[in-house]
Amino acid sequence: MKQKIYFDYAATTPIDSRVVKAMEPFFNKKFGNASSLHSFGNETKKVLEKNRNIIAKTINAKESEIIFTSSATESNNTALKGVAFANKGKHILVSSVEHDCVLNSAKWLKAKGYDVELLSVDKYGMVNPKEVERKIRKDTILVSVMHVNNEVGTIEPISEIGSICRKNNVYFHTDASQSFGKIPINVVDMNIDLLTASSQKIYGPKGAAILFIRNGVKIEPLLHGGGQEMNMRSSTENIPAIVGFGKATELCLAEMKKENKRLTKLRDRIIKTILKKIDNSYLNGHPKERISNNVNIRFSFIEGESILFMLDSFGVGISTASACSSPKLEPSHVLSAMGLKHEEAHGSIRISIGRMTKDKDVDYLLNVLPKAIEKIRLISPHKK
Amino acid sequence: MIYSKEVLKHFKSPHNYGKIENPDGLGVVGNMACGDEMFIYLKIKGDVIKSIKFETFGCVAAIATSSVVTDLVKGKTIKEALEVTKQDVINALGVLPPIKIHCSVLAIDALNEAIYNYYEKNGIIIPKEIEEKHKQIIKRKSCHS
Numbered sequence: 001m002k003q004k005i006y007f008d009y010a011a012t013t014p015i016d017s018r019v020v021k022a023m024e025p026f027f028n029k030k031f032g033n034a035s036s037l038h039s040f041g042n043e044t045k046k047v048l049e050k051n052r053n054i055i056a057k058t059i060n061a062k063e064s065e066i067i068f069t070s071s072a073t074e075s076n077n078t079a080l081k082g083v084a085f086a087n088k089g090k091h092i093l094v095s096s097v098e099h100d101c102v103l104n105s106a107k108w109l110k111a112k113g114y115d116v117e118l119l120s121v122d123k124y125g126m127v128n129p130k131e132v133e134r135k136i137r138k139d140t141i142l143v144s145v146m147h148v149n150n151e152v153g154t155i156e157p158i159s160e161i162g163s164i165c166r167k168n169n170v171y172f173h174t175d176a177s178q179s180f181g182k183i184p185i186n187v188v189d190m191n192i193d194l195l196t197a198s199s200q201k202i203y204g205p206k207g208a209a210i211l212f213i214r215n216g217v218k219i220e221p222l223l224h225g226g227g228q229e230m231n232m233r234s235s236t237e238n239i240p241a242i243v244g245f246g247k248a249t250e251l252c253l254a255e256m257k258k259e260n261k262r263l264t265k266l267r268d269r270i271i272k273t274i275l276k277k278i279d280n281s282y283l284n285g286h287p288k289e290r291i292s293n294n295v296n297i298r299f300s301f302i303e304g305e306s307i308l309f310m311l312d313s314f315g316v317g318i319s320t321a322s323a324c325s326s327p328k329l330e331p332s333h334v335l336s337a338m339g340l341k342h343e344e345a346h347g348s349i350r351i352s353i354g355r356m357t358k359d360k361d362v363d364y365l366l367n368v369l370p371k372a373i374e375k376i377r378l379i380s381p382h383k384k
Numbered sequence: 385m386i387y388s389k390e391v392l393k394h395f396k397s398p399h400n401y402g403k404i405e406n407p408d409g410l411g412v413v414g415n416m417a418c419g420d421e422m423f424i425y426l427k428i429k430g431d432v433i434k435s436i437k438f439e440t441f442g443c444v445a446a447i448a449t450s451s452v453v454t455d456l457v458k459g460k461t462i463k464e465a466l467e468v469t470k471q472d473v474i475n476a477l478g479v480l481p482p483i484k485i486h487c488s489v490l491a492i493d494a495l496n497e498a499i500y501n502y503y504e505k506n507g508i509i510i511p512k513e514i515e516e517k518h519k520q521i522i523k524r525k526s527c528h529s
Contacts, residue, residue, distance in 0.1 A: 303419055305385070305443040306395070313396055329419065329483065343416035379401045379447055381423040381439035382416070 003315040005361045009201075009293055009354030010150055010178060011319055015244065016203040016355065022247035023205065026240040034237045035226060044239045051246030058249055059195065060186045061212050067229040068210055068242050072177040073101040074222075075196035075211035078233070079173045080105040080144060082219040083194070084114055087171075089139040095119045095127045095156070096337040097149050102175055103333070106144070119145065124286040125152045125338045129160035136164070142171045147185070148178035151321055151334040151350060152285030153294025155179070162191030171217060177201055178291060181252030182260065193217050199241065203355055204248030208241035259355065263292040266353055266362050270295045273366045278373055284335060284348055295351040299373055301382040303346045310372040316365055320349045388478035391448040398447055400454035402437045409505065411497030413521060414490055420446045422494040424454070428502055431461050438494070445484035449491035452476045462499055466514070468492065493521050 006014075026047070032040030034048045049063065056063045069075045080102065084092065094106045096118040110116040117135060119127050127145050136143070143165050148155050158174050165172035173194035176185060180197035187195055194217065199208040213219055213232065225234030252259075267290075274281055280300035299307065304320030311318055321332030331345035340348075351365070377383045387395075404425035414421040420442035427435035436458050438450040452473050457465035470488040474480050480488060500518045503510045510518075 301441065303442050303446075306447060309387070309392070309395060309444045313392075331419070341417070342419070346416070346419045376447075379398060379439060380441045381412075381421060382441055 003364060005316050005364060006356070007316060007318045007351045007353060007361075007365060009357070010153075010350060010352035012200050012206070013203045013354055014356065015205055016248060016251060018251060019204055019244045019247045023240045023244040026243050030239075034239060035228060044237075047243060048237055048239060051242050054246045055197075055210055055249050056212075058185070058253055059180075059197075059212060060188050062215065064230065065187075065212055065215055066210050067213065067232045068208060068237060068245075069233055070207055070209065070235075070238065072099075072175065072196050072198035072201075072209045075198075075209050076101045076144075076173075076175055077105050078211050078219070078222050079194045079196065080109060080142065081222060083142045083171055083173070083217070084109050085220040086218040087141045089141040090115045091137050091140040092116045093119055093132065093135055093140060093143045095121065095145045097121050097125050097127075097151075097154075097334045098144065098146055099150055099175060099177070102144055102146070115139075121337050123339050124289070125149050125154040125284075125334060126286060126289065127156050127161065129157050129164055132161050133164045133168075136168045136170055140168070140170045142173060144173040144175070146175040146178070147180075148176070148183075148291045148294075149285070149334060150178050151332060152296045152338070153178070153291040153352075154286045155183070155289045155291060158192070159190045165193070166191040178294075181249060182256070182291060182293065184256070187212060187214065194219075199245035199248055202248045202252050205241045205244040207238055208245040210245075260292045263353055263357075266357060266359070267292055267295055270351060270353075270362060270366065271297070274369065277366070277370050281373075284338070284340070293353045295353075296348060297351070298340070298344055298348040300344075300347060301380045302373065302376045304349050306376050307347075307349050307372060310376055311368065314368040314372060316368060318349050318351050321345075385444070385481060385484075387444055387448075387481065390476070390478040391445060391480065394448035394451040394477065395444045398438075398451035400437050400451065400458065401439065403439060404435060404437050407498075409498040409500075409502030411494045411499070411501055413493045413497055414442070414446075416441055419443065420487065420490055422446065422450050422490055424450070424494040424498040426498045426502055428462070431463070433457055433460055433462065433465055442487070443484070445480055445487040446490065448477055449473050449480075449487045450494070453491040453495055457495060462502075465495065466499065468495070493517075497521060 032044045034045040052063050052066050056066045106116045162172050171193040175196045177198045181202035193214045195212040200206040221232045223234045282298045284296040308320045335345035407425040408428040409426035411424040423439040425437045436454045440450040470492050473488040
């Protein structure tokens, strides 16, 4: 049988079998609506609050500060629009390397009359806290900078940005979709006012995420209805997914240190071997301030989508943010913001590893990748 | 992106790729900044395309359309080659995702440019249609239009 190996953990993760097991009773045995007053409802209400507690503890938040949502996209939309609607002031600062759900929410607010400004990044994709400080104005209501970039894995200096925001009485939101469960987060120490985290990036099910909202932060809900989630997010709670998210969080926390060490080793082996074995290949993103599961490499003379499909034919699943793979036919906004020329951005791929990645999987990747690159370079008019 | 079997077949084992030294005609279209660039090389004997090769920087569809266009015109007369349309390229591949249609245009353009270059090099009077198409191709500035 042909090998099929997944190297796209930054896109989504398989659900850990221990998580599946934890979820199982909540599909058809313990199915009550957590808002119902009878014992069926009480049973799931308790479970809901238990999982809220698990997640709150993970980031040093209070239970009353965690609301469950359906996705990181929803959490990010709620953070940006909710804060914009609830506060006086029109100025919002957003990094130029945010996920589309932050950037497009900001863009939408801009079209509604808000003054949205983008923060630049250096060649590694890192935001400069000093620029945040310089750009904050009297009417600034929110700064949003992600914890870890989803494309290049750069860890942003959110502690510094948090303290600058706190000092200036500006709310600070961070999208921690790529970091939650992987590296420690402490919302108190880091001066974070709002934080997004997602279940499907940490071996939990799709359909569950959180928005941490520090007590006292003024924010409007996007969904109105039965008043669930402290009136911040009406909808019947998705108990099976929330249970899965809670279990996935517990597992990540318990295994974080060990897993980080293991993944960092694998990541560095991948980077080192590629740069050594394949001519004209370059690392995108920060060499050190980098999440343990992300590799992003640029290959000269060829285009990312063709690399992806060539690797796919070898049974390896990676991702690319090349223009040709996007409906807009534009290269990655992250790589462009880092100063890469279009033709450089086109040849970049992301390899992301995770819990199920074994040494032998990496061996296989490092064996087939040079072949795939060579095959496509043979066809290119720009090969050396 | 969902590609047809035929597209993936041409992508994985492209036909007629490589370079022809001292070609009778060379067509170059697109550019790397746009994400697609195609070179088509021709060897012509009499008025027949004796040999054709391509080199492409680009996505799966760009490589597959390049490969198919070389298949479609190899051994044909120049007149026959000029009658090949983007639809012929698409039909030969089964189907192309809508956002990849421009790749079939690029392949036809590269062929036109190679023939134009052959005419020009050999002092052959360039038919009006080829001249017009050539002008349009070199005028095109934005990507994928």
